[in-house]
Amino acid sequence: MYQAQKPSQSTFVPIRHLQYHVRQWSSPSTDQAPLVLVHGWMDVAASWQFMVDALQADRWIIAPDWRGFGLTRGPGPAPDSYWFADYLADLDLLLDHFAQERQIDLVGHSMGGNVAMMYGGVRPERIRRLVNLEGFGLPATKPSQAPGRYAKWIDEIKSLHAGDMALKAYDSPEGVARRLMKTNPRLGADKAAWLARHWAAPNAQGQWEILGDPAHKVINAHLYQVEEALEIYRRISAPVLSVTASDDSLSQWWKGTFTLAQYQERLQAVPQLQSEVIADAGHMLHHDQPHALARLIESFLG
Helix, strand or coil, X not given: CCCCCCCEEEEEEEECCEEEEEEEECCCCCCCCCEEEECCCCCCHHHHHXXXXXXXXXXXXXXXXXXXXXXXXXXXXXXXXXCHHHHHHHHHHHHHHHCCCCCEEEEEECHHHHHHHHHHHHCHHHEEEEEEECCCCCCCCCHHHHHHHHHHHHHHHHHHHCCCCCCCEECCHHHHHHHHHHHCXXXXXXXXXXXXXXXXXXXXXXXXXXXXXXXXHCCCCCCCCHHHHHHHHHCCCCCEEXXXXXXXXXXXXXXXXXXXXXXXHHHHHCCCEEEXXXXXXXXXXXXXXXXXXXXXXXXXXX
């Protein structure tokens, strides 16, 4: 099994009626901006471990489990759908707690990359540098899609309550590791075995359940608004590093309805932009090429 070189410490912070689980590496420093890492959909903060181990500098790193993922929990029943704006508010209050008035370096992957980009335009004064790892946004939408979208949202909530959207459980952490390697063929068995024990946990029956609320599978009731996202991008004052993998995830997911070229065109709204590609990597590029990614990020952060 993979051996973590830089151990993390867990903290639980009360944020908006939730006990937010946050991993921290190293300790606060007065001469460096805190480095905040935010994970993607159906992932956890521990997923950053491989890249953190590859960083050369010793930095104070803060990585939360988003609401409904990992060990972040609330006192009552889980919601039956999630709203993107909540991630922005959660992040803002987490920074109030950890960074106070200090600017941060913010790195986000996938969904977390989308959060980072939107937050960077909503609270530009809080960000010193911003790194977006494959946080593409979504395909453009039209108002005519709204009736069907609301209907689908209602139908999926019904399906969730009927138990039809439950996540698969596994007999052992080895089963979870095999699932991770099936999803990402570049993930080595040693890393998969380590990650499985953070990505899932045993339930009362002894089966290993993924630490993600199935309600995250419910479609957003609101249509994605490209124009709104672009206006927020224009308000980002920090230098932005956009990192994509050599494997074209968008072509695999959207089959031509949303392309890498369209994403790169949207990024032209960002005032200060640097774009880079990580070779021999897929969407989970912080797993596939942690050392190459760490060098790239440290060079950009300075």
